[in-house]
Amino acid sequence: MSIEQYKGDMEMCCRCSACKHIPLQMVRNPAHSYACPSIAKYNYHAYSGSGRLIIGREALSKGINYTDRLLDIVYNCQMCGACDISCKYAMDMEVLEPISEFRMKCVEDGHANPALDKVINGLHKTGSMVPVKGKRGDWAEGLNLKNATKEKVDVLYHVGCLTSYDKDMQKLAKATAKILQKAGVNFGIAGDAETCCGGRAYQMGYREDFLNQAKKNMALIKKAGVKTLVTGCADGYQAFKVLYDKYNLKGDLEVLHITEYIDRLIKQGKLKLTKKVNLNVTYHDPCRLGRLSEPWIHWEGKKIPGYKFVFDPPKTYRRGTNGIYAPPRDILASIPGIKLTEMDRIKEYSWCCGAGGGVNESNPEFAAWTANKRIEEATSTGAEALVSACPWCESNFNKTLKATGSSLKVYDIVELVAKAI
Amino acid sequence: MVVEAKFAKIVGAGNASSQKETLEEYSRDMSFVNPVRPAFIVRPKTAAEIEKIVNLANETNTPLVPVSSGSPHFRGDTVPGTGGVVIVDLSGMKKIIKITRHNRVAMVEPGVTFAELIPAVTREGLRLNMPLLPRQSKSVVGSMLEREPVIMPKYQWDSSDPLACIEVVFGNGETFRTGQAAGPGTIEEQWAAGGVQKTPYGPGPAQWQRLVQGAQGTMGIVTWASLRCELLPELEQPFVVGSANLGKLTDLAHWLVRMKLVNECFMVNNTDLAAIMAEKWPTDYCDLKDSLPRWILFYNVAGYHYSPEERVSTQIKGITDICKQVGVEPVKAAGKVSANEILKTVQKPSGEPYWKLRYKGACQDIFFITIYDKLERQLSIMNELANQYGFQSSDIGIYLQPMVQGTNCHCEFNLFYDPTNPREVARVKTLYTKATEALMKVGAFFSRPYDTTARMIVNQNAASVDALNRVKGVLDPNHIMNPGKLCF
């Protein structure tokens, strides 16, 4: 993979600015018409999907002219993929892939963001993307969970860095364990042996570190002999399901997000949600559970010479059509007492929580700004609570809410399910 | 050769005049503008003559005042604003150059009146989007150049409508054609290629006709203009809705225009409708007025070639539903006036004498553009001022014309007065000025300012005055065109 392979895609950009907004027929409110946090905040065209492609195309002709501003542009992007989906409503071209490759090129050229470098150094040392206190499996103490590296289980629950180590997020792991136990699933965790999926390293531009983590994880999985992996982290989910597959590392591992799995358990009658949870909620589609979770499409081909942008064999684009949108909504519909009101930007054109692409670490102020926009949107629905399905979203929303003093509550969907069983 | 003789040479001696009586005629009109006697009158017959006249005027620094309608004039725009003026009277240029049914367009010289053009377009199956009851002598081109409101707001997409293209001799003596008429090629070459002169845009990013409209002859002299025409309906069903509550009528007018359900659509008060419809004066007028509700909305539902009956009945049904929601009832007659009679009347120019003169012999209009939300306050201020200055407020005729497909509304107060009664004249003159001042303060927009109030109105917006003068500097650098008018 390299930026060069996307030359044709970058040349296709006609600067129509569709990448800045959600698909136009979905615009229902001028306050919620933007898809891309970066252009919405920083205004210069360079911060849009189109601007990034044009810069990339120029770089292919004349090399990259590294300036502080260029790096500001490169790293102030959540890699949320909203531009990609909006563009591909009409166009046949890759948008997020070249943007991602450009960032990787920056990292390879020694122009990594210092804050992200620090995170990656931490990853090297601890196998975690978040600061480590104690051991990775400490949260499970006293829960009698199986260790999948030692015992045979049907399902490996990959907890993820934030949920494992962050004291405020461990409740999600506990809720998940409770749900799986209640449903009688034969599952286990890797405990202290679990390591980062590498997904966030990939978003930050560190391809090699991602690959290292991926290989470690797949070795563990292979050794444990599990066929199904479940995770509650959207970043982890996308890494295992899509990125590992992109690099031919996934094999036939079945990767499920916890919302898919719970939805399946409910529909199979293995999980019954009986307790009332009286709450008006709205649901936030995490980028990597939603639009970016679409299975990787392996394709190799060449552009057919000539004026058309077509390929042999024909290329099928990932356009966000097949993200995980229904399961979380079906679960919410199954919880007695929950009333769901949708926001203006949902599913494939959902607005990012702000925490992706390393922005959480490299520019917390931008992460909070982005989260705040979403909180405003959620509040405008009249909901009491914003429900997500990713610890990074919940964590970023909560941090931002604390600063604003809003009364909006934030839940991960597993917390609500745990209340209902 | 004296200057007058040079002008006379251009048009021929028979078309020039410096006779005292003639000059006197052009020195004044029915407005309160001070009379100024022109030096000379020329009556050109061709565009070439006009171009020569303007060039000569530039050479000799002679001010020109173009006039296209016949008398009586009402707004002071054709009264010289300075001494030594040569009046360029275009009323003799009466060619109807072309009417094209297929493209719904007509092209006429400035002397063509509504009375002359209506039968010509009717023969082709077309009709004009007319102002309300123009006087017999009113030039079609003049009316369009003045941006007179028209009675079918549905067909007025832009304030410049129905004007399409013009040929104009700018003040610097150069001839220019606007919109599609500009070129490529001569008008004849354009016709040969299948073209008509209808598209108003450009050429280029400028919209030239907009600079000549509303200019009162200060930018140049128009030698012909084309105008969009509408189709002649095959079936028409006019209605009136009367009410003491104007708000209900403006609500209804909003929906009728918004949904493009009706052709003719305007509102008048009882004074104006009686003044328009009365035949025998003063008995008819009083009877009619007494029989009428305070406000009358008139509208006309039309059907064209395809199933006109069905179209008309469908629209009427839709309108009936809207009327129910608004709380009014459309009927075929208001008091002693039937909707059919109104329709017949307003589809022609005014009979003689001109309807505004029948009541008392003179009429001073106060007109401006507004929006419905502001009307109530503006009407009440007008009433207060009328009372204050001793003018019977129930004697004020009021005409409300939704414009530009409902984006705004022309509001016109007709102050009928006896020109032979000095006290009445003085009262109206004061009321006219005071009301203009007061109405401006409550959002009345005097888009077409004339006569004694023009400068006060224009000077409200210094930046606009500066910009207009820059345009003027290009089109009429020597300021020979109608000096003293507007901000020039």
Next chain:
Amino acid sequence: MAISKEAYKEIEDVVGPENISDDPSIKDAYRSQYLTVVLPGNTEEVAAVVKLFNKHKIPFQVQSTGWSFYPPEYDFIFVDMRRMNRIIEINEKNMYAVVEPYVIVAELQAELFKRGLTCNMKGSGANTTALAMSGHGHMGLSTGTGDRNDLATEWVTDEGEIIRLGTVGASGEWFCGDGPGPSLRGVIRIGGVMTKQSTKIYHWGGPTKYALEGNSPRYTLPEIPANMMVRYYSFPTVEKLIEAELKIGESEIAFELMGFCPSMVSSNITTNNEEDFATLERFTKEVQGPGFMVIIIGNFPGDFEYKKMVLEQIIKETKGKSLKAVEDHNAEATLLFQCTRVTGSIRETFRAGGMFSSMMVQGQRYDLHVEWLEQAAVWKRELIKKGLIIADDGQQFGWGEEQGHLGHTEIFCRYNPYDADSFKAVHDWMDKVAKLALTGHYSVPVNSALPIEEIGSQACNYHIWLGKIKQAFDPNLVGARTGFSYVGADTAGAHTLVYPPKPPAKQP
């Protein structure tokens, strides 16, 4: 550095350091290394920076949403209007909306639909500015066209003077843009910056929002909303098509009449190039000749039935044939929201090859422009045969505006702008078509296809007049000078020209 440090600092003092940049990467994204970008946040800032451009004699160009941008080859300031994106007012009863330049149509329309109203949408799409401006659009039959939708306007001249046209200059209201006296609407597209504008809005008989289902790119409607219908008809000859267009305009039955070629229909209803080309092949076999798409919207059920009945009669009289594929629910639904809410332009123009170059004209479609661009189509097919441009139907297309009083006619070539042969061929074709416009007395062609002098000399020397007026408002000659084709704060939809790999223009 493109401009002096002193000038940079003074501009920075007005807009703040975060809103001015001459960093190479910022410039790259605007496709020019000659520019310094300034992002003003309000009218006063626009006026202040333009005054500074004059003081320092720095040329500037302005754009709101834009599509492509054609940068000059000299140091200049690019004023990006992105930060001015507020809807100032929607006045329902008086049928106007007031917007800043970076409000896009999709945003304004979303608010208007809620009130049963809509604005015009430029052909360039709902992704472009909601200012009335110059762009014409598919809905022009019932929502007017280009600058004819302008009402009151706030305009900053090339010298930095704020001029408020019409009512906004008199009382701060937005309902009229003309006067007092002559209307300055006549000159505001020659230069300067539009900072706020009131635009006419229109009744919308459709739903307050489309109840769309599915996920991108396959959105659909569970059912066609009440009193709405979309059809595509092809005709045996151009003459029959024109007859039908005229009759539909005159009978006032259609909301939209868009003279799509079959290739444009297939682009709009398909989600990728391969599907598009296959669909076009099917359509080409089914249509009998040139065609158009019609959208009927009834204000109420009886109105809808009447309009449908008349449409059927007209189609029968003109021997039109309905394209069955468009009667399919999904195709009809897609065309409905594509054409009233999105515009088809991105799918139908850019997707296939990355670029398109267009010869377009507003005005008298019938008997004149259609004839001219039918000849352009003959020449276009030669390029198709040579494999230089996308093989589509090779047709002209267009639509009626203001119930057929006016119209838009256009033809474009889609191609890869990075292919030198294609680029040259399309450029030559544009020149040839433009020359025919002049020699055949058809129209003033898009300005920059030919030297402005060549065009202007055949159209009352309008370029000289424009130059004079331009200079009256821009004595320091710092405003945009792109062959006088500049259209205020936006180029969207007005000049979709050949995308030059290098900036084409030299400062005059």
